[in-house]
Amino acid sequence: MIDWFTVVAQVVNFLVLVYLLQRFLYAPIVRAMETREKRVLSRLEEARQQREEAEQERAAYHQKRQEWEAQHDQMLNAARKEANEERRRLLQEARDEGDRLTQRWHESLRRGKEEFLHHLRQRVSEQVLAVARRVLTDLADADLEQRMVAVFLERLRQLDEERQETLRAVAHASQQQGQVIVQSAFPLSPGQQQHIARSLREQRFIGENGENGNSEVTFETAADLLCGVRLVPGNHEVSWCLQSYLETLERDIARTFEEEEQQGEQQGEQQAEQQAA
Amino acid sequence: MNISPDTVIYWQSGFFKLNATIVFTWLIMALLVGGSWLITRRLSTDTHMSRWQNRLEAVIEMIQGQIEEISRQPPGRYLPFIGTLFLFIVVSNILTIVPWYHPPTGSLSTTTALALCVFVAVPVYGIAQGGVVGYLKNYLQPTPFMLPFNVIGELSRTLALAVRLFGNIMSGSIIGAILLSVTPLFFPVVMQALGLITGVIQAYIFAILATIYIASATRAHQGEESGRSDG
DSSP states (O other): OOOHHHHHHHHHHHHHHHHHHIIIIIHHHHHHHHHHHHHHHHHHHHHHHHHHHHHHHHHHHHHHHHHHHHHHHHHHHHHHHHHHHHHHHHHHHHHHHHHHHHHHHHHHHHHHHHHHHHHHHHHHHHHHHHHHHHHHHHHHOOOHHHHHHHHHHHHHHTSOHHHHHHHHHHHHHHHHTTOEEEEESSOOOHHHHHHHHHHHHHTTSSOSOSSSSOTTEEEEEOGGGSSEEEEEETTOOEEEEHHHHHHHHHHHHHHHHHHHHHHHHHHHHHHHHHHHO | OOSSGGGOEEEEETTEEEEHHHHHHHHHHHHHHHHHHHHHHTOOOSSOOOHHHHHHHHHHHHHHHHHHHHHOSOGGGTHHHHHHHHHHHHHHHHGGGSTTOOOGGGSHHHHHHHHHHHHHHHHHHHHHHHHHHHHHHGGGOSOGGGHHHHHHHHHHHHHHHHHHHHHHHHHHHHHHHHHHHHSOSSHHHHHHHHHHHHHHHHHHHHHHHHHHHHHHHHHHHHHHHHHHHHO
């Protein structure tokens, strides 16, 4: 059954086949597979590295974005704060402006009031003067100006001693320079002038020298007196005039206005408080 | 009808003769080597490859997997021997469907030759793995009294290897021939198909047994080594 030559031949054939297949089949195929495996592994490794890098990048970007958001929030807060401050400043400005306007309005009101009072004073003085003149003329049959001079002189006479002394000293000093001035709202007649000069001399406000006595005294007309007579030796003065009455009147009127105003303001404040409550 | 292709002699000169077994063996060798050369001529190491390369790689990978699974060792050293056994036997058996083909594996001379190769390969691999002493110690396992039985076992399994393959393939051919004379139409075709399965299974069994024998020769030594290291 067994042909030993064939057996030997087949053994040889088989060994040759092993060699040839090793040479042409196994070695190249295994090599190719190993190479591919390595390549795939390297690619996988590469992919893993890339993924890691991408992950790191992502983390970095995430952090960056968070930082940016934080910064953004910060900036937004700062802007909001600034806007609030700006708003507050503008409100303050507006309030200041309002205050200023109110003040200006008050000022103009005050000025208007003053103007009105001044006007009123003038009108009242004119009226009072006219009425007084008529009344004096009608009742006493006296010349109003003469009466004024008389009152003036009477007041001069009734001054207390100390005041008289001071006035004398000043008048004497002024007299050296010919500076004793008598002001009146109306032109004085020569008789009246003489009368005044004589009285001044009697009371030793002016010296004895000079015959007619007029030369030491200068008579002036002063429009602001409205109605009255004033002795002006230097800085001191003795006067009787309507102006003082009128000033009193004006003060009274002004006080009345102020009281009214204050009442109005208090009422306004109370109303405002009630509204606020 | 010839029982063995050895008896089909084309040319003879004294001791030398050219019978069907040797001629068809050469044919199979030419087929295998030529096919391998054609395919491995242009191998791709990329992920894209030719269809044939893919098939060949699948086959090689399958063989490697089987070797690794059975021997529990890296298949690299055993691949040429075991792989060639399997490929030669499987091609030889599959070609039985070709008319006027005489499978070399149907010759007891061929199977004996292959069994002898295994018989020699077992100690060769064993000695390569653990040295001469290490290999020879296997015959004294588990006790020196087992030496004769071990030697007998070694011889008998080689004989069994040769006869098993020869018997299966030869019987397939003979059954096919007999059936062809009895029921000439359809039944032989079925038997031929069955013969193909048997042929592939026999190739698988032969290769697996060779692997087991070689692995047992090398693994015993490994086990000893690991036992020592454990101790």
